[in-house]
Each structure stands twice: as structure tokens, then as C-alpha cells.
Amino acid sequence: xxxxxxxxxxxxxxxxxxxxxxxxxxxxxxxxxxxxxxxxxxxxxxxxxxxxxxxxxxxxxxxxxxxxxxxxxxxxxxxxxxxxxxxxxxxxxxxxxxxxxxxxxxxxxxxxxxxxxxxxxxxxxxxxxxxxxxxxxxxxxxxxxxxxxxxxxxxxxxxxxxxxxxxxxxxxxxxxxxxxxxxxxxxxxxxxxxxxxxxxxxxxxxxxxxxxxxxxxxxxxxxxxxxxxxxxxxxxxxxxxxxxxxxxxxxxxxxxxxxxxxxxxxxxxxxxxxxxxxxxxxxxxxxxxxxxxxxxxxxxxxxxxxxxxxxxxxxxxxxxxxxxxxxxxxxxxxxxxxxxxxxxxxxxx
Amino acid sequence: xxxxxxxxxxxxxxxxxxxxxxxxxxxxxxxxxxxxxxxxxxxxxxxxxxxxxxxxxxxxxxxxxxxxxxxxxxxxxxxxxxxxxxxxxxxxxxxxxxxxxxxxxxxxxxxxxxxxxxxxxxxxxxxxxxxxxxxxxxxxxxxxxxxxxxxxxxxxxxxxxxxxxxxxxxxxxxxxxxxxxxxxxxxxxxxxxxxxxxxxxxxxxxxxxxxxxxxxxxxxxxxxxxxxxxxxxxxxxxxxxxxxxxxxxxxxxxxxxxxxxxxxxxxxxxxxxxxxxxxxxxxxxxxxxxxxxxxxxxxxxxxxxxxxxxxxxxxxxxxxxxxxxxxxxxxxxxxxxxxxxxxxxxxxxxxxxxxxxxxxxxxxxxxxxxxxxxxxxxxxxxxxxxxxxxxxxxxxxxxxxxxxxxxxxxxxxxxxxxxxxxxxxxxxxxxxxxxxxxxxxxxxxxxxxxxxxxxxxxxxxxxxxxxxxxxxxxxxxxxxxxxxxxxxxxxxx
Numbered sequence: 033x034x035x036x037x038x039x040x041x042x043x044x045x046x047x048x049x050x051x052x053x054x055x056x057x058x059x060x061x062x063x064x065x066x067x068x069x070x071x072x073x074x075x076x077x078x079x080x081x082x083x084x085x086x087x088x089x090x091x092x093x094x095x096x097x098x099x100x101x102x103x104x105x106x107x108x109x110x111x112x113x114x115x116x117x118x119x120x121x122x123x124x125x126x127x128x129x130x131x132x133x134x135x136x137x138x139x140x141x142x143x144x145x146x147x148x149x150x151x152x153x154x155x156x157x158x159x160x161x162x163x164x165x166x167x168x169x170x171x172x173x174x175x176x177x178x179x180x181x182x183x184x185x186x187x188x189x190x191x192x193x194x195x196x197x198x199x200x201x202x203x204x205x206x207x208x209x210x211x212x213x214x215x216x217x218x219x220x221x222x223x224x225x226x227x228x229x230x231x232x233x234x235x236x237x238x239x240x241x242x243x244x245x246x247x248x249x250x251x252x253x254x255x256x257x258x259x260x261x262x263x264x265x266x267x268x269x270x271x272x273x274x275x276x277x278x279x280x281x282x283x284x285x286x287x288x289x290x291x292x293x294x295x296x297x298x299x300x301x302x303x304x305x306x307x308x309x310x311x312x313x314x315x316x317x318x319x320x321x322x323x324x325x326x327x328x329x330x331x332x333x334x335x336x337x338x339x340x341x342x343x344x345x346x347x348x349x350x351x352x353x354x355x356x357x358x359x360x361x362x363x364x365x366x367x368x369x370x371x372x373x374x375x376x377x378x379x380x381x
Numbered sequence: 382x383x384x385x386x387x388x389x390x391x392x393x394x395x396x397x398x399x400x401x402x403x404x405x406x407x408x409x410x411x412x413x414x415x416x417x418x419x420x421x422x423x424x425x426x427x428x429x430x431x432x433x434x435x436x437x438x439x440x441x442x443x444x445x446x447x448x449x450x451x452x453x454x455x456x457x458x459x460x461x462x463x464x465x466x467x468x469x470x471x472x473x474x475x476x477x478x479x480x481x482x483x484x485x486x487x488x489x490x491x492x493x494x495x496x497x498x499x500x501x502x503x504x505x506x507x508x509x510x511x512x513x514x515x516x517x518x519x520x521x522x523x524x525x526x527x528x529x530x531x532x533x534x535x536x537x538x539x540x541x542x543x544x545x546x547x548x549x550x551x552x553x554x555x556x557x558x559x560x561x562x563x564x565x566x567x568x569x570x571x572x573x574x575x576x577x578x579x580x581x582x583x584x585x586x587x588x589x590x591x592x593x594x595x596x597x598x599x600x601x602x603x604x605x606x607x608x609x610x611x612x613x614x615x616x617x618x619x620x621x622x623x624x625x626x627x628x629x630x631x632x633x634x635x636x637x638x639x640x641x642x643x644x645x646x647x648x649x650x651x652x653x654x655x656x657x658x659x660x661x662x663x664x665x666x667x668x669x670x671x672x673x674x675x676x677x678x679x680x681x682x683x684x685x686x687x688x689x690x691x692x693x694x695x696x697x698x699x700x701x702x703x704x705x706x707x708x709x710x711x712x713x714x715x716x717x718x719x720x721x722x723x724x725x726x727x728x729x730x731x732x733x734x735x736x737x738x739x740x741x742x743x744x745x746x747x748x749x750x751x752x753x754x755x756x757x758x759x760x761x762x763x764x765x766x767x768x769x770x771x772x773x774x775x776x777x778x779x780x781x782x783x784x785x786x787x788x789x790x791x792x793x794x795x796x797x798x799x800x801x802x803x804x805x806x807x808x809x810x811x812x813x814x815x816x817x818x819x820x821x822x823x824x825x826x827x828x829x830x831x832x833x834x835x836x837x838x839x840x841x842x843x844x845x846x847x848x849x850x851x852x853x854x855x856x857x858x859x860x861x862x863x864x865x866x867x868x869x870x871x872x873x874x
Contacts, residue, residue, distance in 0.1 A: 086627035087734050087765075109633050137574065144580050145552050158823050166732045167545075167764040168804035170538045170587045171812070171819050172828050172847065174551065177583030181575070198633030220493050224517060226604040226673060248675030291572035293494040310574040330573035349577040354565050358834065359578055365830035377578070 033076035033095070035159070038188055041072050043157030045371045052371055054184040056095055056123030060130050062336055064183050065347045066375035074188060075123060080104055081191060082165070089148055089165050091193040094125025105196055113140035113197040115231075117273050125189045131181025134273040135231035135242070138307040140197065144180035151191035152179065155367030165193050184373040185381050186366040200230070200244035202251075205268065206259035208239040212302060213295075215239045219308045220293050227253050233272050234305040235279040240268060272306070279304040279313065284337045286314040286321055290330035299324050322349060348378065356380060386849045387839045389475035391455050393432050396477070399453060400433060403445035408483075410434040419478050422463040422470040423525070426727070426781065427810055431458070431472035436480045440560070440596045446479055447594065448564035456843050457562070459590040461502060461533030464525040466728060467809030469537060469589045469845055476843075479594060481532050487511050488597070495602045496555060496572055501532025501595045505539075508600060517602035520547035523805070524713060531598045538587030540805035542638040542669075542712075545763035547603065549805070551586040558597035559585065562836045572599060584831070589807050589846040592835040606671035609637065611708050612684050614693040615662035619643060622664040623738035625691035626762045629668065630735075632687050634680060638669035639763030640712050643742065646757040646770070647711065650718035656711040659695055666693075666762065667712055669705075715759040716770070723755070723772035727784045730812075731795030732804035735765045744794055745769055752787040754780070766804035767795070793818050808846040816846075817853035825850060 045052045051069030061067065078095035085108040092101055098118050105111055115134030116127045128150075133142040149163030152175070163169055163176035179186060210218065215234040222229060228245035240262060243250045254261075262268055271277040280303065290296070292309035301316040313335075314321060322345075325332035331349035334342055351359060356378070363370070363381045374381070400409055410416060411433045420428040432455075437443045450457045456476030463470055472478050484500035487507065491497070492515040497508055505526040509518040522541035523529055529539070535557060538550045547553070556570035570582040585592055616622035622641055629636065642650070642665055647658045658665055666688070670680040681698060688696055699705035711718070719726050733741055742758060749756050752771075760767040769791055773784040792802040792815040802808070802815040816825070828847040832839065848856075 084734070084736070086631045087736065088630060108631075131575075131580075141548070141552060142575065144583055145548065154827070160824050160827055161821075162824060162827075164799070164801055166734060166800050166804070168540055168549065168732045168761070168766045169801035170549075170805060171801050171803050171808055171816060172824070173592075173831050174538070174583050174587050175827065175831070177551065178580050180580055180583075182579055186579075198630075198635065201633065220495075224492060224495055224515065224604055226606050228676075246672070246676045246679045248679045249673055252673055252675050289571075289573040289575050291494055293491075294573075307574055329571060331571075331577045333577075351578050352568075354561075354567055355569075355578060355581075358567070358581070361834035362579060362831065365834050366827070 035077065035190055038072070038074060038077060038153055038190060039157050039159060042153055042155065042188065042371070046156055046369050049369050050371065051374045054188055054373055056126040057097065057121040059119035059122040060126055063130060063347070064376045065379060066343055067339070068375050069371070069373070072188070074125060077190065078123070085110060087165065088167065088196050089193055090196055091165065091191060092124050093191050094123060094189050096124045098122050098124060098127055109199050110196045111199045112146070112194065114143050114146055115273055116143065117275065119274065124192055128180050128189055128192050129182060129184045135233065135269055135306065138232065138310065139230045144177045146195045147176045147180050147192065148195050149193040150176045150179055150189050152187040153190050154187040155369055155372045159190070163193065167195060183377045185363060185377050187372065202247040203230070203242065203244045203265070204250050204254055205262035205265035206241045206243070206254065206257055207262050208241065208259045209237060210239055211237065212305065215305060216293070216309045223292065223308050229308070231269060232306065232308055235277070235303065242269060282315045284316055284341065285335045286318055287333040287335040288312045288314060288321070288325045288330055290325065290328050294328040294330060296324050296328050325349070346379065351378070386844055386852070389454065389456055389473070391432060391453070391475040396432060396453060396455055399449045400435060400446065400477070403449055404435060404437065404442060408436045408438060408442065410436070419460065419463070419472060419480070422460070422465040422468060424466055424468040424471070424809065424811055427468045427471050429472045429474050431474070431476055431478045434478045434480055436483055438483045443479070443560050443594060443596055444564040446477070447560055447562055450477060450840060451562050451564065451838070454838060454840065456840050458842050459532070459536070459594050461530035461536070462504070462528050464529040465533060465537060465809065466730070466806040467803065467811040469807050469809035469842070471810050473843060481530070484532070484596065490515065492517070494572060496599055497602055498597065498599045499531050501535070501598060502530050505529050505531060505534055512602045513605070516605050518605050519553065519600050520603055521550050521553050524716070531600065532595050535586055535595050535598055536588065536590045537805070537807040540761070540766065542640060542761065544761065545639055546635050546637045551583055553601045554582065554586060554598060555601055556599035557582065557585060557595050559593035559595055561593050562838070562840050567593065570599070587807070589809065590842040591832055591846055592841065608674050608677050609669055609671040609705060610677050610681055611667055611669045611699045611705050612681060612688065613697045613708050614666045614668070614688045615659040615695040616664045616666065616692065617662065617694050619664045619742050620739035621692045622666055623735065623762070625666060625688055625693065626735055626738070628687050628691045629684060632683060634683060634687070636668045636684065636763060637671040638667065639761070640667045641665070641760055641762035642712060642715065643758040645755065646715055646759045649722050649757055650711040650715055653718035653721060654710040654714050656707050658711055662694065667708060712759060719757055719770045719772065724774040724776065725772070727771040727773065727788055729767065729769045729771065729788045729791050730803045730806040731792050731800060732764070732766045733795050733798045733800035735762065737798040738762070738765070741767065741794065741798060745791060748787055748790055752783045754783055754787055756787070761804070764804070765800065789815060810845055813845070813848045813852065814856040816848050817856050822850060825853065
């Protein structure tokens, strides 16, 4: 597939004001608001464009499967440090557009922290290059990072450059039996100490803690923390990343991003805690969950649910009127005719 | 879409009368002698007197000042400590400077949640000092951290020696409270790992005061490493030193700091700080490791092996905290040390892919001959961020113009080598012409549309960071290659 194909598709859609639904592998069709418009399949625009292990960056086209990117990185002992979920065949474009990060986010940062540059095709069919391939670049507004998590509402992320990192030389996973509140207290206490914690997962009375770094650091942390060593830890973190772990089962799943120390009293249905306490998963209808999350200083996403419920409730927490007005103006500046993934992020965008 | 800068004709008396309605006398400066200290920031080569300086003491007054300026169509330039190096806080002749100097309180340090809530006028180092009793600190550390403010750091997305491992300001700020030019308050981000909607935090950080005025910042605090140790390696050849940097990364090591100084730089700083630098070396590398004592010992051993294999002629490892600080003293004092051997110097800020280091340094050596000026090089080798220090004498006719042209050529070469015109100082007024080299018309137009989404009349810091297309057309006229005229759609002056 050539870039011109996407450019032409967008220009045509802009001329006829027909909405487009940008799609890679479709692995995140479940995520976000309404799916509207003709499908613009960009999965064939693929391939790694540049990979410089010593410069710590990789540039690839949007349709490139994450698996292909990670295989190339693994050959040089490197990784996508934000550990994105693959679900079924996720592509780079969708990974950045959705902005979902995996277990290592608590230590390494989120998708947006690793975006160095993008080639974007906006809603008028213009090809725009923002950022670049160097780690420090403060020329112009940081549009590249703005696009992470924008769910394709500002343009097609035709090509993305990501910062990559070396894989840790040593890794160990420890298990602890403890309650939800004890886990939160411990995670916050450990978080304030120089410990190489690269992931945490609490579910049904068990806390799993992954340590990663130099051999010396991991060994010292294991001695200090106690616990029991996990059997098949790679498999454990894989099912957590891919959300095939039983904690994520069920028809309706809420994702709450909260301050790591926040208590959310009286809310039923807690399934799991990740990211040192910053990410919590709830199941079921969970009445009042959005208000509770806001009151606790965070927000709730209706993450997995029937489309009718997502469209009724809104997948994402509503914005203040001032912020929504700003979002509308920004959306208009990139997508003047409103053809890109309308309703996927907010009904108003 | 306006392609030229808006022009302003402010009624000075009307402005003064309106500002007096919202600010007490001690919060408003308008006499020339009081305005003089605000005529420039750290880039002293460019100066302009504002019509007034506002020093609000609370958020309500910030809102009032912005509403006043919005109503009267008066430009506003926000300012922290004024340590910026690209003229981002240079005043507008028809506008006011909005100083956040009195917003200097640390509102909260939360040990358990590992964050601090501070006002924008708080100094960078003060945050780490306040967090120190809890074993925590704020990681981004610009060289000016003793004086520069968090508000300024947010505006410029400032970096420092520890960026390679700990990231820039954008990676370490959780939430900001912003007042728009209309006087409306936005809360962007939160203490949670992410926030709903577009990542406006990423957009605002580094926006050089063009999109809003920050009145509160929540920053992430991280555990202070138990130990830090530094390896100092000498190289007989600059290219070898550059290869050594790549070899460290290729070995899977991300040091806490990885800095390089060339021979002219070490020659200038050694008499000043007596750090014990190898004066025979063409370049020296400083590589810091931090963590637990076991971790540091393991990393130092690996780094030393890599540096030896890469052909280092001499390697020394700091054996005490005092020695570590002495090794760093020269790097940290490079600017004042250069200042001692030349009447003036001009510090540049290009970023290039690391593998092009040797090429860039050879080109700079050629430019020294071309412009008949000396240049010393200190840089963040780990992330390819160069700080060439061009030495000149402003009292000699033509030297500043030659220094400026020298600097511009370095920035344009940075872009040609695959890098950027600024890694941490910002575009400001200084590099505004080079923005026309790094970005093409569609991107510049996109930047201007973003600006318009936040600030329709273009009142916040006009003339900075994002050039008008007319400006690029004029600048482009001087650089016609193969007869290709840039921006052919625009009228020429």
C-alpha cells in the first residue's frame, strides 16, 4: 500500500463530507465510543522504515503489527518499554492512537512518553511531519504526543517513531498474600523507595510484583521484600498484558485511573489493581462508579461493554465545558470537516 | 488563517488605568528604570522594554490581568526567573510582562503519593530540597536549576543532565492549572496515570507561554538513588568518543548521565575548577551510574569494560562523593569558565543523532575558520543535544553578526543531519528563523491553527516560537537553493 492511497481516501472523504472509520487490525474495536463511517483499512500500509538500536528509536508504518516490531527489537535486546497489549494482532498505529500501555507503565511510562515523531495525514488530506527521531526536541508544539490516545480523531498516524529501551538483564516475580488495602499501602510505600519494581498486579488476595534491572538490584530487592517466587512469571505477565487473565472476564469492565493512594470506599466489584495502585479494574454495572472515580481524583472508562451501553453512558469520562470547547476547536483545526472517527472519543468530536 | 504576525498599537494610558483597577500599586511597574531589569531573559543579545510589568500575588489577579489585556487587545509575555536562553520571555514593545515571581510557594509535598504541588515561581532545586527529607527528588535538572522556576520549565519543557534516564519535564509533570487568555481556568492532567480526552498536558508543556498561563504545577517525585558514581574516560579522537557513547547504549546500558566535553572546553574549565581533567585528550566522557551500591558496582564494571574496548586512553572512577562532584564541576561550570576567557559567548542548542557527532564537530571546526571565531563544545552526548559555545566580543564591529550566522549554520546543519534546532532551550525569538528550516508550510500552519484554538487574537507571547509564513518567506529568500523558492504562494516584500 502506498501513502497516496490513504491521502486520496481522506481527500475524497473530506470533499464529500463522508465519515471514515480508521482501522488497523481491529483489535480495539471494543474500545471507545461509536464506530461510524466507512472503514478505511490501513493495515496494508506496513513495514519498519528505520531502526537504529544505538540511537534508541524505531520508525514504522501504521499497519505494522506490534509483534513484528517487538521481534525486530528483541534481536538487539531491546523492547517497547510501555509493554502495549497486542490483543489480536494490534498494529503500531492503533497502539499509539488508543494510547493503551501495559504492566511496565508504572516504571517506564506510557505510550505518549515514548512517541518521538509522527507522520500524520489530517482530515484535509495533508501530510504533516511532527517531531522527529531524536530524544530531545522542543521545536514547535509537541503534536506527536498529543496524538497518543486521540483515537484517530485528529488524523491517520501513517508513520510513528518510538523511543525504545534495552531489555532489563534480570527479572524476578514475587507473590504475596494480602488484602486490597494492604496491597495499596505496601505498593505506595515501596514506590517511595529505590526498588526496581517494573510491574504489580493484585487480584483476589494475591499481589504479584515484578522486579527488573541489574542482577544485583533484583537480588537485593528479593532479599529485602520476601514473598515467594512465581512459577512461569512470563506467562503470568503475558495474560495480564493481554487481559486474558480471569480478572478481566465478564461482560462489563471499568478501567479506573486514580492517584495511587486513592481509596474508593463503598464501590463493589473490584477485580484487579495495577500500576502500583494507579490503575484499578471493576466489573459489573457499578452504579455511581464515574462520580466515585472523579471524587477520588481520577476518572473511569467504560472499557469493555456492549456498544449500546457505551454509546449511552459514553466510554470516557465527560469533560468540563471549558475543556470540551477547547477539544472541539482542536478537532476542527486538524479535521475541519469532521470526517475522522466521529464519536469514537466523544459524541461531540 | 493570518500568515503575518498581528500588529498591536496599545494605548499606554488606557492600559495603565485599566491595570491600576485590578492590581495594587506595588504589583505594577511602569517607570522605565523599573522596567529595565525585565528587558531580556538569559539571551541578553535581544532586548525590548515592555509597557508595564505585572506582578500578581494570587490567581484572581492573574485572571484580571489576562482579562484586561484580552479586552484591550494587548500582548502578554509570561515570565518566571528569566533564565531562559532563547528569548522566550523577551517582552513585547506593545505589551505587558506577567511575572509569576510571587507565586513562590510549595503548596504540598505528598510523601506517600510521591508528588509535589507547587506554584510556578518555585525554583526547580527548591522542589528537590523540600522532598529530600522523604528520600525523594524531582528528576529534571536544567543547569540553571538553582534559579530557574517550575513555570519556566513547563513552558520550555526543560531538560538537563539526567534526561537520558529520567526524561524531560513532559515526563515528570502530572497536572497543571492554566489560565487562558480569556481568563478561564483549565485543569489539565491529574495525579492519576492519565486523564480523559486529548493529552493537552503534552501540548502545553514546551509551548513557550503561547497557549496559556500556568498557575499551579503538580510534579512527580522519584526515590533518591542511594549512590551515584561517575566514570571519566579520555579519548585521543573525538569520533572514538562518539562511538563509545553508541557502544554504551548498544550494550543495553542507560546511564543516569552521559556527557562529553571537547579539548577547547576542558582547556577552558580546568584552570577554573581544577577538576583534574586530562588536558591531552581530544574529548572526555563523563558517565554516571546511580542506584543501590550493588547495582552501581555492576553497571560501573560494565561501562568500564565498554569504554576500554572502545579505545579510551584513560579511565578514572570517582571514589567518593567529593570526587564525583569534582568530576562534574567542570561540566557544570563550563559556561562561566568560557565566560572568563572571552568577553561574550553565544550558546547554541541543536540536537543530532549520536552517530553524527564526529561529523558535526568536524563541520563546527570548519565554521570556526569561516566565521573567524572560536567555539568550545560541551554536550549531553547520551541524547545528542549539543551546546556549542561560540566566543565573540560584542565590542568588536561585526563579531555578533558573525556569531549569529555561525549559530544559525550549526542549527541548520542539525536539521540536515536528522536532528532538531532545539533540544531544551526552546525556539523563543532566537531560533524563529530556523523553524522555517525544520518545518514546512503545512506543519507551521498546523501550529498556527493550534495557537488560534487557544488564543484567537494571538495575544500570548506573540512573535515567538512559531514563525509567520511571511517571516519564513523573507528568511527563505536568503537561502535559495537550486532556484527553488520557498513559499512561492506568498507575496514578497
